[in-house]
Amino acid sequence: MEEKQKTSWFSTAGLARRSARHPWRVVGIWILLFVLGAGIAFGGGLSLSSDVKLTNKPDSVKGMDLLDARFDGSAAVSETVIVQSKTMTVDDPAFEQEVKSAESALLGLKGLVSSASSYYDAKAAGLPQANAMVSADRHTTLIPVSLGTDTSYANDHADEYMNTISKLNGNGFDVLTVGDVSTNHEFTAISEDDLAKAETIVLPITILILIVVFGALLAAAVPLVLSVFAIVVALGLTALVGRAMDLSLYVENMIFMIGFAVGIDYALFIISRYREERSHGVEKIDAITASGRTASKAVLFSGLTVVVALSGMLLMPSTIFRSLGIGAVLVVVSAVAAMLTLVPALLSLLGDHINWPRRIKYSTVAVASVDRVDEESIRSGFWGTLTHVILRRPAIAATLAIILLGAASIPFFQLHRGMSGVDTLPKSNVKTAYEILNDQFSAGRLAPYEIVVDAQKSSASEAAIGRFVNAVGQDKAFEPNPSVEWNQNNDLALIKVTYTGDSNSDGAYTTLDQLRSTIVPSAFQGSQAKVYVTGATAFNHDFFKVVDKFTPVIFIWVLGLSFLLLLVAFRSLIVPLKAILLNLLSVGATYGLMVLVFEKGYLHTYLGFDTSPTIEAWVPIFLFCVLFGLSMDYHVFLVSRIREHYDLTGRNHESVAVGLQSTARLITGAALIMVVVFTSFALGRLLAFQQMGFGLAVAIFLDATVIRTVLVPSMMAMLGDWNWYLPKWLSWLPDLRIEGDTAILPVSEPAPELALQSDD
Numbered sequence: 001m002e003e004k005q006k007t008s009w010f011s012t013a014g015l016a017r018r019s020a021r022h023p024w025r026v027v028g029i030w031i032l033l034f035v036l037g038a039g040i041a042f043g044g045g046l047s048l049s050s051d052v053k054l055t056n057k058p059d060s061v062k063g064m065d066l067l068d069a070r071f072d073g074s075a076a077v078s079e080t081v082i083v084q085s086k087t088m089t090v091d092d093p094a095f096e097q098e099v100k101s102a103e104s105a106l107l108g109l110k111g112l113v114s115s116a117s118s119y120y121d122a123k124a125a126g127l128p129q130a131n132a133m134v135s136a137d138r139h140t141t142l143i144p145v146s147l148g149t150d151t152s153y154a155n156d157h158a159d160e161y162m163n164t165i166s167k168l169n170g171n172g173f174d175v176l177t178v179g180d181v182s183t184n185h186e187f188t189a190i191s192e193d194d195l196a197k198a199e200t201i202v203l204p205i206t207i208l209i210l211i212v213v214f215g216a217l218l219a220a221a222v223p224l225v226l227s228v229f230a231i232v233v234a235l236g237l238t239a240l241v242g243r244a245m246d247l248s249l250y251v252e253n254m255i256f257m258i259g260f261a262v263g264i265d266y267a268l269f270i271i272s273r274y275r276e277e278r279s280h281g282v283e284k285i286d287a288i289t290a291s292g293r294t295a296s297k298a299v300l301f302s303g304l305t306v307v308v309a310l311s312g313m314l315l316m317p318s319t320i321f322r323s324l325g326i327g328a329v330l331v332v333v334s335a336v337a338a339m340l341t342l343v344p345a346l347l348s349l350l351g352d353h354i355n356w357p358r359r360i361k362y363s364t365v366a367v368a369s370v371d372r373v374d375e376e377s378i379r380s381g382f383w384g385t386l387t388h389v390i391l392r393r394p395a396i397a398a399t400l401a402i403i404l405l406g407a408a409s410i411p412f413f414q415l416h417r418g419m420s421g422v423d424t425l426p427k428s429n430v431k432t433a434y435e436i437l438n439d440q441f442s443a444g445r446l447a448p449y450e451i452v453v454d455a456q457k458s459s460a461s462e463a464a465i466g467r468f469v470n471a472v473g474q475d476k477a478f479e480p481n482p483s484v485e486w487n488q489n490n491d492l493a494l495i496k497v498t499y500t501g502d503s504n505s506d507g508a509y510t511t512l513d514q515l516r517s518t519i520v521p522s523a524f525q526g527s528q529a530k531v532y533v534t535g536a537t538a539f540n541h542d543f544f545k546v547v548d549k550f551t552p553v554i555f556i557w558v559l560g561l562s563f564l565l566l567l568v569a570f571r572s573l574i575v576p577l578k579a580i581l582l583n584l585l586s587v588g589a590t591y592g593l594m595v596l597v598f599e600k601g602y603l604h605t606y607l608g609f610d611t612s613p614t615i616e617a618w619v620p621i622f623l624f625c626v627l628f629g630l631s632m633d634y635h636v637f638l639v640s641r642i643r644e645h646y647d648l649t650g651r652n653h654e655s656v657a658v659g660l661q662s663t664a665r666l667i668t669g670a671a672l673i674m675v676v677v678f679t680s681f682a683l684g685r686l687l688a689f690q691q692m693g694f695g696l697a698v699a700i701f702l703d704a705t706v707i708r709t710v711l712v713p714s715m716m717a718m719l720g721d722w723n724w725y726l727p728k729w730l731s732w733l734p735d736l737r738i739e740g741d742t743a744i745l746p747v748s749e750p751a752p753e754l755a756l757q758s759d760d
Helices: 012-021 023-045 059-070 093-107 119-124 128-133 151-156 158-167 180-214 217-242 251-279 284-315 319-355 375-379 381-392 394-414 429-440 459-473 506-523 536-570 574-599 619-649 652-682 687-724
Strands: 078-085 140-146 173-179 449-454 483-486 493-497 530-534
Touching: 012 023, 012 284, 012 319, 023 217, 023 319, 059 449, 059 530, 059 536, 078 093, 078 180, 078 429, 093 119, 093 140, 093 158, 093 173, 119 128, 128 140, 140 429, 151 158, 151 180, 158 173, 158 180, 173 180, 173 429, 180 217, 180 251, 180 429, 180 652, 217 251, 217 319, 251 284, 251 319, 251 619, 251 652, 284 319, 284 536, 284 619, 319 619, 381 394, 381 652, 381 687, 394 574, 394 687, 449 459, 449 506, 449 536, 459 493, 459 506, 506 530, 506 536, 530 536, 536 574, 536 619, 574 619, 574 687, 619 652, 619 687, 652 687
Parallel strands: none
Antiparallel strands: 078 140, 078 173, 449 493, 449 530, 483 493
């Protein structure tokens, strides 16, 4: 059978055809891109950090910037070293000797540790804070350590610092550390370990699912290879971007997760369409071209929708959101590029060997010919039976599904946000140090409020600072004796105030608001000084405000552009409206289930998750962008097959049935793979990854079952021809529908609907 239509260079069909005719050239280009990407990413080019920065410069960031620029090292990266003995107290000479030895070892890290002072130093100097450095039972003491002002340098040398701490243990003493560097080091190590474990879980299960879906070993291997190519190329591109901006350490996990999810999905649909075309007697090159005209075009539009959704994260003025957005967008773009060129090239080289070690018996339902469709074939098998049940009672099916998802969404209104701190780490020396500090001293020491006073040192500015120190000294929310330091030029002062409780709690944020709205303005009234309240607590609070401010903007961006893309893709006003409403329902249900498991603690023991009073602040909006993008994959693939058959026959119920049966097996297999990928992250030890992985896995499961299998077909059955309604005033829209050109397919006269009509 010969192709009956010429293809354009700028069409997916033309690109597929030319890639198939010059396969070795295409494969060679991709191998070169793979090598370059690997060289850039794994050759030291990908520099990541656990730091989260806000680019819109709220007060906390302005204060930090002033400290970095003008405070000459006093605003150093800090660590708190804990020395503890179960038998001795700080009054024993051996205890003092141990502390002095630890202090000396730390100061020996030249270029890294800028200062370290102990209880004994403070006592000898007659400083009032000396007693605050010793626990009530006198078995534990603290050594505040400064690691210089260069955070990147301190993090780069974290191994050296942590090894030094480790060597200090022994002789009946436990020496632990907690602070900026050690926490970042622990988060990074666990993140890398979780990623490695995820890979060992994902690959074998994914291969098994692909073998079941394809029934062929070689066909199962190709999507994995293509995903790896897309991931490595995306890592290389991300490393290049990282030279111009700071990137979060989570970006690697994001690229791996999204790369496997969309890469395997896209390859699955294209390869399956190619095999379907071959089963209809179409020649190899023509089958690749036909796949390019239909499945590849669906992949292109699906990829565009995913990119639009993920690009919403780029609107958030935060390095973590922009890092995740950049990584996700780059890997989706890489995956789509590989699907449009590398897949056709490999199909051309492999041909029918794609079915090795055996040939597959293809379904008798063939969308390419309406003559192959009858009631018996539509009702056959599991999916045929399910389709028949849903389409006989579409109103009941839709109502039950909406009630289920609506009920799951209710806990969403009790969602509380927070930020991952040391308290969310799994059991480790750093976590133990935090617990000791919190129990016997105050965890607020790790993140004191830092009040930055931008003013020349004078009697007026010092008087204002004095009023402020007196005010906080009389407030039980703060520890007494806040420290006050001026820089060398005496034009910038830093006041450190320690909160008596957990610096990452609601109480700490309420106290912060009091500082900014009442205590600081009152103390500095009439002064010419510019005062900024900064520090980790202030930064987190400002982060929440930024998320609140930009969330509506991101929602409008994602929903608006997705609507326009689907409007053009399907030339229907109803399809994009329905898709958006159903996806919002799915996202709401996911949020609700996350609250039930992580905040309320339901089933968390059986699922192996940690509980938390909060959901990680960046997770909800991140989930919205990712879920909205990924769920559109299934929607595009399903609705495009329905529309393709509808254009051939004009029979709505039959088209819904054929579309569901044609894609159900593939969507289920693809969803299982995504669920496996996301679940592997949920099984990690970091709470943020547990919440993210659980949310993604649950959402994809709901989307592939309740949404795509029940709600979409039942609603399309009820709407009938209204599914494809396009007002005349929108007829000027370009006809870019993703079902492909049906002119080359055999067309029959529209016939009466098969016996799938609703009995309602």
